[in-house]
Amino acid sequence: xxxxxxxxxxxxxxxxxxxxxxxxxxxxxxxxxxxxxxxxxxxxxxxxxxxxxxxxxxxxxxxxxxxxxxxxxxxxxxxxxxxxxxxxxxxxxxxxxxxxxxxxxxxxxxxxxxxxxxxxxxxxxxxxxxxxxxxxxxxxxxxxxxxxxxxxxxxxxxxxxxxxxxxxxxxxxxxxxxxxxxxxxxxxxxxxxxxxxxxxxxxxxxxxxxxxxxxxxxxxxxxxxxxxxxxxxxxxxxxxxxxxxxxxxxxxxxxxxxxxxxxxxxxxxxxxxxxxxxxxxxxxxxxxxxxxxxxxxxxxxxxxxxxxxxxxxxxxxxxxxxxxxxxxxxxxxxxxxxxxxxxxxxxxxxxxxxxxxxxxxxxxxxxxxxxxxxxxxxxxxxxxxxxxxxxxxxxxxxxxxx
Amino acid sequence: xxxxxxxxxxxxxxxxxxxxxxxxxxxxxxxxxxxxxxxxxxxxxxxxxxxxxxxxxxxxxxxxxxxxxxxxxxxxxxxxxxxxxxxxxxxxxxxxxxxxxxxxxxxxxxxxxxxxxxxxxxxxxxxxxxxxxxxxxxxxxxxxxxxxxxxxxxxxxxxxxxxxxxxxxxxxx
Ligand code: FES
Ligand code: FES
Numbered sequence: 001x002x003x004x005x006x007x008x009x010x011x012x013x014x015x016x017x018x019x020x021x022x023x024x025x026x027x028x029x030x031x032x033x034x035x036x037x038x039x040x041x042x043x044x045x046x047x048x049x050x051x052x053x054x055x056x057x058x059x060x061x062x063x064x065x066x067x068x069x070x071x072x073x074x075x076x077x078x079x080x081x082x083x084x085x086x087x088x089x090x091x092x093x094x095x096x097x098x099x100x101x102x103x104x105x106x107x108x109x110x111x112x113x114x115x116x117x118x119x120x121x122x123x124x125x126x127x128x129x130x131x132x133x134x135x136x137x138x139x140x141x142x143x144x145x146x147x148x149x150x151x152x153x154x155x156x157x158x159x160x161x162x163x164x165x166x167x168x169x170x171x172x173x174x175x176x177x178x179x180x181x182x183x184x185x186x187x188x189x190x191x192x193x194x195x196x197x198x199x200x201x202x203x204x205x206x207x208x209x210x211x212x213x214x215x216x217x218x219x220x221x222x223x224x225x226x227x228x229x230x231x232x233x234x235x236x237x238x239x240x241x242x243x244x245x246x247x248x249x250x251x252x253x254x255x256x257x258x259x260x261x262x263x264x265x266x267x268x269x270x271x272x273x274x275x276x277x278x279x280x281x282x283x284x285x286x287x288x289x290x291x292x293x294x295x296x297x298x299x300x301x302x303x304x305x306x307x308x309x310x311x312x313x314x315x316x317x318x319x320x321x322x323x324x325x326x327x328x329x330x331x332x333x334x335x336x337x338x339x340x341x342x343x344x345x346x347x348x349x350x351x352x353x354x355x356x357x358x359x360x361x362x363x364x365x366x367x368x369x370x371x372x373x374x375x376x377x378x379x380x381x382x383x384x385x386x387x388x389x390x391x392x393x394x395x396x397x398x399x400x401x402x
Numbered sequence: 403x404x405x406x407x408x409x410x411x412x413x414x415x416x417x418x419x420x421x422x423x424x425x426x427x428x429x430x431x432x433x434x435x436x437x438x439x440x441x442x443x444x445x446x447x448x449x450x451x452x453x454x455x456x457x458x459x460x461x462x463x464x465x466x467x468x469x470x471x472x473x474x475x476x477x478x479x480x481x482x483x484x485x486x487x488x489x490x491x492x493x494x495x496x497x498x499x500x501x502x503x504x505x506x507x508x509x510x511x512x513x514x515x516x517x518x519x520x521x522x523x524x525x526x527x528x529x530x531x532x533x534x535x536x537x538x539x540x541x542x543x544x545x546x547x548x549x550x551x552x553x554x555x556x557x558x559x560x561x562x563x564x565x566x567x568x569x570x571x572x573x574x575x
Contacts, residue, residue, distance in 0.1 A: 056495030057484035059503025060510060062438020062477065069437035232442045232450055232504040232538055282440070282504025283538050315443040 055280070064280045067236040067252045072308040075238070076105055076147040078298055079154035081161050082317060083136035083143050086172070087185065087390040088165035090134060093144060097160040103153035106305050107161070108297065109144040110134070119262040121290045121395075125197070125357030127186050130266055130296035135168065137185055137355035138391050140320025145297045147309050170390040171195060174352030175329060177387030185355065185388045197357055198386045200364045205379030207335075210344035214335035221331045226352070228324035229397055233282020235313040235321055237295045239302035247303065250277045251295055254284040262291035263299055286396030287322040290358055294321065323395025326363055326386075327352040332371075335379075344379035347371055351386040354393035360386045363396070407471055411436065412480035418467070426470050427451045427462040430477060438478040438507045442536070449535030452508040453477050459515035461534075478507035481514065489555040490514055490548075499548030501539035508535050513549050517556055523549070 058064040095107045110131035120126035131142050144161055148154035168183045177185075177195030185195050211217055238250040247269055253259050256276040264271045281288060294311055302309045313321065328351050335344040349367055353360040368382030404419040411434055418433045427444075430436045430453070442450030444463050451463040454476035481488035487495065490513050500506040509532060516523055516531040523531065528549045529542075537545060 050496060050498060052496045052498070053500070055503070056500055057487060057491075059500050059506050060478075060487060060491035060495045061482055061484050062436075062479045062507045063484060064503050065437070066440070066504065068441065069431075071432075071435070230536075230538055232448055232502070232536060233440070234442070280503060282442075283502040285538070312441075315445065315447075 059280070066233055066280045066282055067238060067250050068233075068310075068312050070238055070250055070279065070310075072238065072240060072310075075308040075310055076149065076301075076305060077151045077154045078145055078147050078301055078309045078311040079151070079158045080142055080294060080297070080311065080313075080317070081144040081146070081158045081163070082320065083132065083139060083141035085136055085165050085167060086139050086170035087168040087183070088136050089168060090132060090136065090143070091164040091166050093164075094162040095144070097162075098146060098157040101148075101153060101157050101160060103149040104146060104157045105149065105307070106147045106301060107144060107157065108146075108301055108304065113300075117266050117268070119265045119291060119296065120357055121258055121262075121359060122357065122361060124361060125189065126265075127189055128291075128293055128356050130293050130300055136165070137388075138320070138393070140317060140392060141355065142293045142297060145294075145301055145311070147301050147305055147307075172389065172391065174327065174350045174387045174389055177389060178350065178385055185390060189357070190388065195388045196385045197353060197388055198361050198364045200368060200382065200384045200386075202365075202368050202382040203380065205344070207344045207346050207379040207381040210379040211333070211335045211346070214343045215338045217333060217335045219331065219333040221329070224325075224328040224330065226324055226327035226394065227397060228319055228322055229283070229285040229287035230319075231283030231285060231287055231322070234315060234318040235288070235292065235294065236311070237292075237298045238308060238310045239295075239299040240308040241299075241303040241306055243306075245273060247274045247299055248277065249275070249295065249299055250279055252281050252284075252288060253278055253291075253295070254281065254286070254289040255291075258289070258291045259295055262296065266296045267299060267303065285398050287324065290323055290393075290395055292321060320392050323354070323358055323393050323397070325397035326354075326360075326394040328367070342375055342377050344381075345372065345377045346381045347383070349382075349384040351384060352389050352391070352394060353386050354389055354391050356388070356393040358393050358395040360394070363394075366399075407467055409434075409467065409471060409475060410473070411475045412477060413474075420467055422466075422468060424467040425463060426453070426465040426467045426475075429467040430462060430475075436477050436479055440504055440507055442504065442508075447536070448505070449508040449512065449532075450505050452511040452535065454511055454515055457515065457518060459512045476511070476514075478510055481510065488514075490517070490552040493548040493552035493555060494545070497544050497548040497551055499540060499545040505535060505537040505539075509537065509545055513552060516549070517553055521557060522553060 093109045098107050110133045115133050118126045120128050146154050146157040171177050180193035236252045240248045256278045260276045263274050298311045331348040333346040364384050364386040407418045407420050409416050430439050440450035442448035446461050446464040452459050453462045456473045482491050494500045528546050
């Protein structure tokens, strides 16, 4: 990488690239105890020792119970109709054929929901709906849910649902949302007429002066394309509204308490009548830490049918729903002195939050706060905008920062 | 239309009513209630659903139940219970080759097939053998360690020379 000298002191420095001779080694022999910094030789009870998981034996013997392993008596199978449009108004949903199919017990659409009962993981940004109320905001958005006696009937019923959409402009780049837009993704959220959900400005020291006084500086732009967790267990939820008037929900979630709170908001039940059980979870890495619309929709369906209902996503919809790390457009500038000390860091970032806020506000702050890594940075400026986009929602992925 | 399928699962002969196009994974999980075999992707990409069919590791989500009729099907439940783990299971548990555990039954069955045909695999052979199984938690290093430990554990004891039997010491009266 070549550094760009600031105009008055023309001196370019070439920073050597990573040693091309260094071999990439996919597998390392475990270092013997005593040679590895984290495995001291002797004298510790736990440090340097393998500590098997207490639930290891149940997992390796196939006895650990994950959500999809639970089978309740008289349980219905639910399937979701997902949006095929990135941004569209729902004009009508015709569920006649689906309802008339033998074996179909119930069909629920957003048109039947209370529009005031929204939820979201952060109390500040409750912008999610159990099922799309009037418009869909990403391909894969939740339009309707069907409960049937078996999986094939449920799938067939979903196929029979007819949705009339009116397409709205879609925003596929995060930066598109910064300007005023013809149709906001969330009409009541977002700064002015844009899709920007949050602006963050952080500054300390005197970054401008530091850049002027620096011996070298470099400025680069790049894009981070976003990643998904790809946990091995797809999303799964079971809901049961018992005869005693208790809503019991088993979900492959990382945070049952968020689900508990959101269920109370959506169903209107007091919290003591809701129980959320988290069985073994097959990986989450952040992707199962939001309360999800499909968890709410399954619970509502269970309350309507008064039978246990199970919803299991296939891999495709787990990808649509799993809230991977935010794609980001970054511009970084770094000022250094001749000894290689960092003098200032300036960052501008546009963070793509996808269709819903999720943990977006936190991610917007963390993106700046964590950008210094372990270095001492005396002067710092960070400006970021988190923008919604008509694409899969984004959230924490092995942490909360992009 | 359902038909009666005759399957041998973990040594037990079973008769299961299933349609012609029933998938082995569904039959194992739903009809036999053997939920140790996991459904990770349902399309042959993750390896979570690996079982042994006549000793060979197979993806049960890509196998018709009818194809397995009359054959010996082995799932993770057949190897051991938490109090009497099979050496492969014990190695995965103790070495940390299993974290969330969702991929684990698949890895264990793949390992079983590998060690049955090659009791002393080297690194490359292990990596090749588990290349069809995805794990998102462990980063594979501990899984490879676990396979090695299991291989060592399962290796037949080297024949040792029999120690001469010492004459019992006479007790002084
Ligand atoms: S479930 Fe069979 S390979 Fe993933
Ligand atoms: S232990 Fe979680 S995916 Fe392998």
